Amino acid sequence: MTPAIEVFHLHKYYRVHHKAPGLMGSLRAFFHRRYRVVRAVEDISFTIEPGEIVGFLGPNGAGKTTTLKILAGLLYPTAGEVRVLGFIPQRRERAFLRQITLVMGQKQQLLWDLPAIETFLLNRAVYGIPEAEFRRTLNELMELLDLEGLLTKQVRKLSLGERMKCELAAALLHRPRVLFLDEPTIGLDVTMQARIRDFIREYNRRTGATVLLTSHYMADVAALCRRVLVIHRGHLLYDGDLEALAERVTPYRIVRVTMAQPLPMNTLSPFGEVLSLNSHRAELRVPRARTAEIAAAMLTALPVTDLAIEEPPVEEVIRRVFAEAAQLEPELAARWREPEEETGLEAEAPEWTDG
Amino acid sequence: MKAVAETPSRPSRFSEALAALGATLRAYPTLLRIYWARTLEYRIQILIWILSGAVPLVMLAVWLSMAREGPIGSFDAGTFVGYYLAAIFLRRMTGVWIIWDLNRDIRTGGLSARLLRPLHPLHYDLARTLASRPLQAMLVGPPIALALYLYPGPQLDLAPINLLRVAAATWMALLLEFFFQYAIGLTAFWTSQAVAFHEVWFFIKALGSGYVIPLALMPESIQQLLRWTPFPLVLSFPLEMLLGRLPPERIAYGFIAQGMWLALAIALVTLLWHLGIRRYEAFGA
Numbered sequence: 072m073t074p075a076i077e078v079f080h081l082h083k084y085y086r087v088h089h090k091a092p093g094l095m096g097s098l099r100a101f102f103h104r105r106y107r108v109v110r111a112v113e114d115i116s117f118t119i120e121p122g123e124i125v126g127f128l129g130p131n132g133a134g135k136t137t138t139l140k141i142l143a144g145l146l147y148p149t150a151g152e153v154r155v156l157g158f159i160p161q162r163r164e165r166a167f168l169r170q171i172t173l174v175m176g177q178k179q180q181l182l183w184d185l186p187a188i189e190t191f192l193l194n195r196a197v198y199g200i201p202e203a204e205f206r207r208t209l210n211e212l213m214e215l216l217d218l219e220g221l222l223t224k225q226v227r228k229l230s231l232g233e234r235m236k237c238e239l240a241a242a243l244l245h246r247p248r249v250l251f252l253d254e255p256t257i258g259l260d261v262t263m264q265a266r267i268r269d270f271i272r273e274y275n276r277r278t279g280a281t282v283l284l285t286s287h288y289m290a291d292v293a294a295l296c297r298r299v300l301v302i303h304r305g306h307l308l309y310d311g312d313l314e315a316l317a318e319r320v321t322p323y324r325i326v327r328v329t330m331a332q333p334l335p336m337n338t339l340s341p342f343g344e345v346l347s348l349n350s351h352r353a354e355l356r357v358p359r360a361r362t363a364e365i366a367a368a369m370l371t372a373l374p375v376t377d378l379a380i381e382e383p384p385v386e387e388v389i390r391r392v393f394a395e396a397a398q399l400e401p402e403l404a405a406r407w408r409e410p411e412e413e414t415g416l417e418a419e420a421p422e423w424t425d426g
Numbered sequence: 427m428k429a430v431a432e433t434p435s436r437p438s439r440f441s442e443a444l445a446a447l448g449a450t451l452r453a454y455p456t457l458l459r460i461y462w463a464r465t466l467e468y469r470i471q472i473l474i475w476i477l478s479g480a481v482p483l484v485m486l487a488v489w490l491s492m493a494r495e496g497p498i499g500s501f502d503a504g505t506f507v508g509y510y511l512a513a514i515f516l517r518r519m520t521g522v523w524i525i526w527d528l529n530r531d532i533r534t535g536g537l538s539a540r541l542l543r544p545l546h547p548l549h550y551d552l553a554r555t556l557a558s559r560p561l562q563a564m565l566v567g568p569p570i571a572l573a574l575y576l577y578p579g580p581q582l583d584l585a586p587i588n589l590l591r592v593a594a595a596t597w598m599a600l601l602l603e604f605f606f607q608y609a610i611g612l613t614a615f616w617t618s619q620a621v622a623f624h625e626v627w628f629f630i631k632a633l634g635s636g637y638v639i640p641l642a643l644m645p646e647s648i649q650q651l652l653r654w655t656p657f658p659l660v661l662s663f664p665l666e667m668l669l670g671r672l673p674p675e676r677i678a679y680g681f682i683a684q685g686m687w688l689a690l691a692i693a694l695v696t697l698l699w700h701l702g703i704r705r706y707e708a709f710g711a
Contacts (some may be wrong), residue, residue, distance in 0.1 A: 180539035
């Protein structure tokens with residue numbers, strides 16, 4: 072099967088104009104502009120199979136959004152190759168655009184002053200969706216997202232959550248085969264986040280669409296994605312199973328116990344690092360390989376009424392990946408460089424040679 | 427490096443272009459209807475349209491006081507009335523306001539949502555430009571027609587064939603204005619000063635198109651110079667034709683010049699788009 076998304080040695084550099092603060096700085100910048108190159112994405116490669124839901128993780132400025140925008144055809148890569156459904160995205164051919172969508176949590180496509188249904192009708196015309204199919208998809212989306220009563224309200228009068236639901240519906244009316252979701256749950260309350268998450272899972276199940284999603288909310292990623300890509304300062308640090316990642320970077324598990332009576336710290340500490348102790352309840356960190364052995368020992372030695380073994384939270388996993396990365400690759404820290412330090416890649420970016 | 431899967435075979439460029447054109451045309455009725463609805467949402471803008479008639483009216487008052495002594499050049503009082511009243515109407519039919527929006531969309535990433543859809547972003551702006559015409563005509567047309575009817579003297583050539591010609595020239599003028607402004611707006615891919623170009627364009631156009639002063643009253647050397655620019659074609663040409671002041675050869679020349687300038691403007695937009703879109707950074711979006 073041809074992969075849905077293929078990315079080979081993708082690079083994206085931005086040229087950013089730098090100006091010292093203050094009047095003199097402005098004056099100097101007026102006569103002599105200084106540019107710096109920001110390496111937003113450096114040598115990233117991965118492929119995604121049709122139907123996969125993949126989480127794209129990384130701190131702010133890691134290059135996630137830049138990569139999504141390249142995949143959706145909004146940005147030209149500086150170097151490297153990208154294919155989505157066999158198309159080269161930046162050519163933005165009709166056949167390509169009709170099969171993809173990009174939802175950006177902070178940016179809207181809905182016409183602000185008109186009811187959302189008008190944007191839907193506009194999309195029907197622009198994507199050339201046949202009337203019957205449009206009705207069917209719209210009904211389906213209305214049911215999945217609970218849009219009843221929202222479509223005829225002016226968009227600017229909708230709440231953030233309502234607007235996001237309408238945004239998602241507008242982005243999916245043409246039944247795209249590939250979804251790029253950039254922070255689809257940003258700013259939404261927990262209930263709405265869960266609702267959007269369920270919707271994405273259900274859409275993927277019903278249509279077999281490929282989904283690549285970024286999120287700051289680890290719950291999104293943990294709930295939806297078995298596979299994650301971890302990106303940091305433009306570099307791909309990890310590509311694989313979320314669970315395997317947890318095992319690799321967090322060589323421990325969390326044991327949560329409830330006891331028949333309160334116990335002192337020193338009774339618990341021989342079993343592992345006590346993370347919290349609150350009268351009857353305690354949380355311990357134990358070495359991954361010895362989890363079963365320790366749990367068994369605790370059950371024998373202590374008045375345990377309940378015991379649960381848990382994976383460390385995803386936030387913790389990700390934090391560790393980034394901490395590890397910073398130690399492993401000190402040169403990553405030197406991402407901001409002067410143009411004269413440019414590598415040969417500059418030559419492949421003719422659009423910058425005019426500066 | 428792993429080989430990239432071959433691009434699946436697709437229809438030829440020509441049939442794809444034809445399909446794209448068909449799809450674009452099919453999208454237009456909806457685009458026009460939606461932008462018509464949006465036009466009605468902006469009531470303040472409608473007021474501005476009406477107030478913008480003030481400049482020609484002030485100019486008209488100035489000329490009328492001067493023409494009390496007798497005709498100025500080939501213009502008598504009646505000609506001035508006809509000229510400036512018709513100018514208000516034609517200006518509303520050919521005026522375009524897209525540079526601000528385009529500049530903002532390019533610089534703040536607002537273009538992204540349109541780039542994602544299988545329709546060139548230009549069409550939204552063109553549809554928006556066209557969709558506001560009927561309302562402008564309805565608001566400005568009747569008072570102008572009434573004033574022309576009440577004021578004795580203005581001579582308009584209202585022969586059906588001439589009205590048809592004026593309509594065609596006005597339509598071309600609107601497209602010219604649109605594509606030139608679009609080209610100016612596209613400079614936002616390179617510079618943060620696209621709006622400054624806009625000011626320059628507006629200023630030169632106000633003088634060069636006959637909006638402020640009839641070109642026929644300008645010194646011959648300036649008229650000669652302007653003939654090499656598109657400015658007279660965006661207003662003066664249909665306006666003087668409506669007044670019946672153009673000999674047949676000037677009419678023919680005007681249409682040919684409009685066609686050539688339009689082709690040039692479209693080529694410019696195509697080129698700037700092609701070069702500029704590679705620099706688009708989709709910031710903030």
